[in-house]
Amino acid sequence: MRALRGNLVVGQSGGPTAVINASLAGVVQEALRHEAIDGIYGMRHGIEGLLREELVDLRRQSTETIERLKHTPSAALGSCRHRLSTADYERALRVLRAHNIRYFIYIGGNDSADTSHRLAALAAREDYELWVIGVPKTVDNDLVETDHCPGHPSVARWLAVSVRDAGLDTAAIGVVDTVKVIETMGRDTGWITAATALAREREGDPPHLIYLPERPFRREQFLADIDGVYRERGHVVITVCEGLKDERGEYVSASRRDVDVDRFGHAQLGGVSGVLCNLIATELKIKARFDKPGTIQRVSSVLASPVDMDEASRVGQTAVREAVAGKTGFMVSIIREPGPQYRSTLGLVPLERVANAVRQVPDEFIAPAGNDVTAAYLSYIRPLIGPPLPEYARLARVPVPARLA
């Protein structure tokens, strides 16, 4: 059914990314093309801004500002992580009615898909005609029913470049700083950590070991792995996910202080690399340091993937087109087309299927030993990060003959 003439609201939710503003730009630029859409509003800090009626008029932004959003990292409207109460949903619907908002576009991950799904269901029950479309976004890449998630290819490119550079650093100074542990984001899935494998150009390049939360962290095996690489190479670079868990399913490191648990009850992660450095120093008596780039990894515009920027913009555009075409209760998904050249098309999947589900790194992408990825994984990720990494010099091994005993 064709949608009513009315206003559109768009919001951004969850952790910022390098390209979530490209999706916002796509939404606005597409909305400007449809006569069914009058006002184009942005929620300040996602659904929280909607509840407080903090809306920004996106028609009154300059064309240049909207275009420049495509290269502006983080969430320009502000983001949030807010689980709505029943009263909140009712309030949200009142705000939508009061502003004659008929199109609701929410850019986010699985929590946001859940919010959108529930709001669509409530509107249907209350006979308020509302077209709700979710736009996928998460650096974690953990949404189901889509080949990958906008935001993820950019963190993957950032890590490919940065872990490669940091690996060269250890290759040079590993005689002193012997083990480097690089901690990535990703929470309960290892997609982000897996992407560090893209740093390798040749066999034996860093990272030498990759630990994903899809496999339980086994202390003895871990130490044996490190020791093995150390004996072979004299230095070790490993990458680990912030959300590593032990065999009992407990986080290797997480804070459960009240102040650190967010509104969805997720514990604040981060710190596993410090724990592992201590373990290595104590048990193997070799020096270990960690790099934990934290939020820097997810919002770099300079190292963002051009493939990701393009897709992020397209999923935003498509969300608006589908809403105006009368679709509701769906998330835009990315479909990888077969063939040697990477090419994606876009589809729709029910929000309900995406809501609160988590896609882990599948077994075929994880090496049997549990400390690396597979060639199949590299085939999956490589086309998403865009152009090849910069070419570096490698000195030829031409020694000067020794003259002393």
Add this chain to the structure above:
Amino acid sequence: MRALRGNLVVGQSGGPTAVINASLAGVVQEALRHEAIDGIYGMRHGIEGLLREELVDLRRQSTETIERLKHTPSAALGSCRHRLSTADYERALRVLRAHNIRYFIYIGGNDSADTSHRLAALAAREDYELWVIGVPKTVDNDLVETDHCPGHPSVARWLAVSVRDAGLDTAAIGVVDTVKVIETMGRDTGWITAATALAREREGDPPHLIYLPERPFRREQFLADIDGVYRERGHVVITVCEGLKDERGEYVSASRRDVDVDRFGHAQLGGVSGVLCNLIATELKIKARFDKPGTIQRVSSVLASPVDMDEASRVGQTAVREAVAGKTGFMVSIIREPGPQYRSTLGLVPLERVANAVRQVPDEFIAPAGNDVTAAYLSYIRPLIGPPLPEYARLARVPVPARLA
């Protein structure tokens, strides 16, 4: 006096940087132009490689490889951090004699200047004609007698871009992740941390507070600072140096385990940001997370400063020219010429004056409150990092009028 015909050796020492290979390229490209120079050798892992006679023939590298070094991060020859014993110096001289090495070019910081100075003195005592020139290199920017140190402008550019992006991240999601602590390198001086001020475009932009080790860390004042920004803005981004010390001169966080103390007796730093996050969470009851980019900040080729790359190459070239002209016992220094456009020339300073001295951030570069830098500092640093940062979109504040109570 004109130097003898003979071989040249070049080495890289200390922490890698984004441009130390540009200095190596400068040395090799210049050495190729001088008839006085026969062999051009590189020490593998600095002075350690010289002691072991592990030398690589740099004349047998392709022209492309040498040129590409200018954009290749980390130390291509390998680096070290090795304090020589008296026996080591004698061994080094024996190796130099055996290979008829007459030109000794050492790229490094103040420890390396000390090594070069002592080797030059020994050669003079032993009547071995040797021309020793030091090439400045340190991300820490803590060498005396030079306007700045190659390597530093690149880490400054990396942090300007990355802290700006990470600041936007907190501006978007600060409702959940309220305080961000970004820990930089820099050891006992705050040059690197100070450079995070370059992330600001406008008054009030992150970082909101900057803590350098030149000022003692005062717990109560720190908490009051954070609380003040939090009350004003609702979120806080601060940058801190890994080497912050309290009023008794003790590191806020450092490991003194034997395995973590390097061969110069320096403790391994890193971890102050975790300590500060705990302090903020415990005392102020607000959520704090840290980003600690670690070695990633110092070796990024993509975000390196073009000014730095050019100067790094030039200091390498000049070192060779001065050695061939008969100078010994000096380090090449960078001199900032007066005038509105940044321009540098190169000079020479005695290695002895540089050896083991440390240049702290001067008082006129630190704000009186001890939690920020001054305009004079920004005038010093800004020309060194190259072109302006990418332009980002800022949404105009045009609210949609509220319709509900």
